[in-house]
Amino acid sequence: MEENKTKKTKTPLINSVFDLVSIVATAVVAVGICFTFLFRTIQVSGTSMYPTLDNGEQIILQSVYPNPENGDIVVTAQPNNSPSIEDVLIKRIIATEGQTVSLERNDDGFYDVWVDGVKLDEPYIAEPIIRTLDYHEPVTVPEGYVYVMGDNRNNSTDSRDNRVGLIREEYIMGKAIFRTVPFGKIG
Numbered sequence: 001m002e003e004n005k006t007k008k009t010k011t012p013l014i015n016s017v018f019d020l021v022s023i024v025a026t027a028v029v030a031v032g033i034c035f036t037f038l039f040r041t042i043q044v045s046g047t048s049m050y051p052t053l054d055n056g057e058q059i060i061l062q063s064v065y066p067n068p069e070n071g072d073i074v075v076t077a078q079p080n081n082s083p084s085i086e087d088v089l090i091k092r093i094i095a096t097e098g099q100t101v102s103l104e105r106n107d108d109g110f111y112d113v114w115v116d117g118v119k120l121d122e123p124y125i126a127e128p129i130i131r132t133l134d135y136h137e138p139v140t141v142p143e144g145y146v147y148v149m150g151d152n153r154n155n156s157t158d159s160r161d162n163r164v165g166l167i168r169e170e171y172i173m174g175k176a177i178f179r180t181v182p183f184g185k186i187g
Helices: 002-037
Strands: 041-044 058-062 073-076 091-094 100-105 111-115 145-149 172-181
Touching: 041 172, 073 145, 091 100, 100 145
Parallel strands: none
Antiparallel strands: 041 058, 058 172, 073 091, 073 172, 091 145, 100 111
8 A cells, every 4th residue: 555655656756857857858949949040149249339239248139030121230241351350240230222321521520321311310329420431422222232330430340341341131140139248238
């Protein structure tokens, strides 16, 4: 009789442990699949996106990203010919295919960004633009490309620089959707 009680108490415990292990294993596989095909993490390197993103912060990218839109922060791995340009760039999309970007000097002597004749309201930039790099005239973005700039415009190598130029959409690795590190700035 006592032997049956021991078997009955062990069975529910074993079943509970098995259920817990099964749930944890399923969760790990699901997270692994999500971070393999849908999301990825990347560490910000440099100050070109300051004040929006700081050097060393971790962000999550949405890997499946079919339609780039103005204002999106993206990571691109476009190959280029300059060894001084990083392999991976984090920038903000300023214009998409068919749109025309121009930089125009304002009354204060700084440059404003205009897209299709409309001055952009850019509360996210670090300071007024004083550097135009290789930019000399309006640029109309061709099909399949985007025009990108860093939020720290005076310290950013972006589409204004001939070494980077326009970014082919196929080289966009993903859209930044969430900051994970540092913990005080999660979101």
